[in-house]
Amino acid sequence: MTAPTFRTVSGDRRPLRVIVVGAGGMGRAWLSTVRSSPDVTLAGVVDLDPLVARAAAEAAGAPEIPTGTDLTALAAATDPDAVIDVTVPAAHLPVTLEALSLGLPVLGEKPVAETLPEALRLTAAAELSGRLFMVSQSRRYNRQLFRFKDQARRLGAPGILTTEFFLAPRFGGFRDAMDHPLLLDMAIHPFDTARFLLDAEPVSVYCQEYNPSWSWYRGDAATTAIFEMTGGTRYIYTGSWCSPGLETSWNGSWRLSGELGSACWNGDDPAVVEAPDAPPAGAPVPAPSAGGAGGGIAGALAEFVHALRTGTVPMGEVHENVMSLAMVAAAVQSASTDRRVVLDEVLDTARAEALAAADGEVRELIGSWSSVRDALTARAENPVGHG
Structure with missing residues (x-):
């Protein structure tokens, strides 16, 4: 197997026409990003509520843009080049399958799907369609993160990577x-960022969840997870969403300990390194192809377009992205069972559930995989973040 290939967008360098599906709060953020981008133009807005779709288009300064409740119908009327899926996680599977069936590449919000079995079905469907399905892990599009990775390479073999995440947001709602x-x-x-920083994949996890007595969340809003990563490195995450005072960045506070020294990153500013015997910095880790277009979802959108123009495999391509969701699923299982969970066992269970739910060529392809891990890694051979 080789790195993923997908159909590129040929023709002139006109902006790509995109339909945004989902017009809630995050959908409106994407609409604003689309309207500000020189790479794309808005072709339409889809939402289950037609009034919400129309209001979102008007709020984005595009009252003339077609809106509707049905992606297939709006795509037939507007001839888009791609779909941006900003629906709730439960809708990621049907929306992405519908777009791929129309021959349209998809840029989707994280997570790739609501469940790991659904993520495997989407991986197979994208592979069969020959269209790009990219997941926007927007926090990777951070120049300080790439600089942190540059400096981490000077530390020799990594030993321990930690993230501390302490905030006290009062969201209300779901x-x-x-x-x-x-x-x-x-x-x-942070799980996705850890994979990126270490160039490693999860092997196992032990996770505990808990809730301070003052927590305003019904479910456990604090957790500690210890991941074993390929190569023997440990990644330790400790976080809380009900910890007022001395709050960390939304990117978390990071420390990497290696054989030649250590590096710390507060999530916002340049990393600090102490490694007196480390070799001098080499060539920098290449930022995403579209790194100059800005961070966050703007960076994800620009790299999506670059991938469609050039065939370059982007960060977040579905085969590469699934293991980030697998880390979440394994951590939840570990916290629920109070035991160490092996990632390959989680992947095998997800594969069995995906086979039971899928049919046709998707089911046949999933059934042909020697293992889920092999299928994902063999199809994600391009170095992450390289153009």
Whole structure:
């Protein structure tokens, strides 16, 4: 197997026409980003509520843009080049499958799907379609993160990577009532970042969840997880969403201990390194192809377009991204069972559930995999973040 290939967008260098599906709060942020981007133009807005879709288009300064409740119908009327899926996680599977069936590449919000079995079905569907499916892990698009990775390479073999994440947001709404609010809604960002920094994949995890007595969340809003990563490195995450005072960055506070020294990053400013015997810095880690276009979702959008123009495999391509969701699923299972969980066992269970739910060519492809890990890593051979 080789690195993923997908159909590029040929023709002139006109901005790509995109339909945004999902017009809630995050959908409006994406609409603003689309309207500000020189790489794309808005072709339409889809939402289950037609009034919400129309209001979002008007708020984005595009009252003339077609809106509707049905992606297939709006795509037939507007001839888009791609879809941006900003729906709730439960809708990621049907929306992405629908877009791929229309021959449209997809840029989706994290997580790749609501569940790991659904993520495997989408991985197979994207592979069969020959279209790009990229997940926007927006916190990777941070120049300080790339500088941190540059400096980490000087430390020799990594030993321990830690993240501390302490904030006290009062969201209201669904997060206050959900199970595993921190793990399911936020932890995928640092878990994904850890994979990127270490160039390593999870092997196992032991995780505990808990709730301070003053917590305003129904589910456990604090957690500690210890991951064994390939190569023997340990990644330790400790976080809380109900810790007022001395709060960390939303990116967390990081420390990497290696054989030749250590590096710390507060999530916002340049990392600090103490490694007197380390070799001088080499060539910098290449930023994403579109790194100059800005951070966050703007960076993800620009890299998506660059990938469609050039065929370069972007960060967040579905095969590469699934293991970040697998880390979340394994951590939840470990916290629920109070035991160490092996990632390959979680992947095998997810594969069995995906096979039971899928049909046709998707089911056949998933069934042909020698293992989930092999299928994902063999199809994600391009170095992460390289153009």
